[in-house]
Amino acid sequence: MTDAPIQGEVVLANQYFGNTRKVSNADIWEALEQAEGNIGAAARALDLSRTRLQERIDRCPDLIVHLSDMREEVIDVAESNTMKRAKSGADPVAEKFVLQTIGKRRGWSTASIGGNGGGDIVVTIKKFAEE
Numbered sequence: 215m216t217d218a219p220i221q222g223e224v225v226l227a228n229q230y231f232g233n234t235r236k237v238s239n240a241d242i243w244e245a246l247e248q249a250e251g252n253i254g255a256a257a258r259a260l261d262l263s264r265t266r267l268q269e270r271i272d273r274c275p276d277l278i279v280h281l282s283d284m285r286e287e288v289i290d291v292a293e294s295n296t297m298k299r300a301k302s303g304a305d306p307v308a309e310k311f312v313l314q315t316i317g318k319r320r321g322w323s324t325a326s327i328g329g330n331g332g333g334d335i336v337v338t339i340k341k342f343a344e345e
Contacts, residue, residue, distance in 0.1 A: 237260050237262065237270075239270070239274050239276070239277060241260060242256070242260065242267065242270060242271065242274075242277060243276075243277065243280060245257075245259045245260050246277070246280065246281060246284065250284065250288075251281060251284035251285055251288065253267055253268060253271075253281075296308050296311060296312065297312070300312045
């Protein structure tokens with residue numbers, strides 16, 4: 215767990231299925247940790263609907279920040295892995311992704327034109343700056 219669980223409101227869980235177990239914000243915090251930020255998996259673990267869990271998260275600033283931090287961490291890992299693969303030169307898909315995103319400021323872009331045979335032909339172009 216990244217931080218201590220928060221204290222907060224307690225409400226009845228999933229009354230539609232007869233469940234009267236109370237779910238605290240600390241329970242939600244822990245479920246999000248166990249599910250690595252996956253709201254659907256956390257909701258199933260708490261026996262709540264995904265919508266109800268999202269409503270609870272949206273009402274608690276600490277849970278909003280916690281979920282956001284968890285997602286940012288995943289993005290950081292994915293970016294790091296993509297950059298490593300692009301730098302290796304062995305993964306043209308990673309290289310293309312880097313050029314299309316970070317490389318845009320240097321003029322890299324993609325254009326699609328209709329291809330014969332039903333599929334698109336994707337062409338990567340580099341726009342050269344005028345000197």
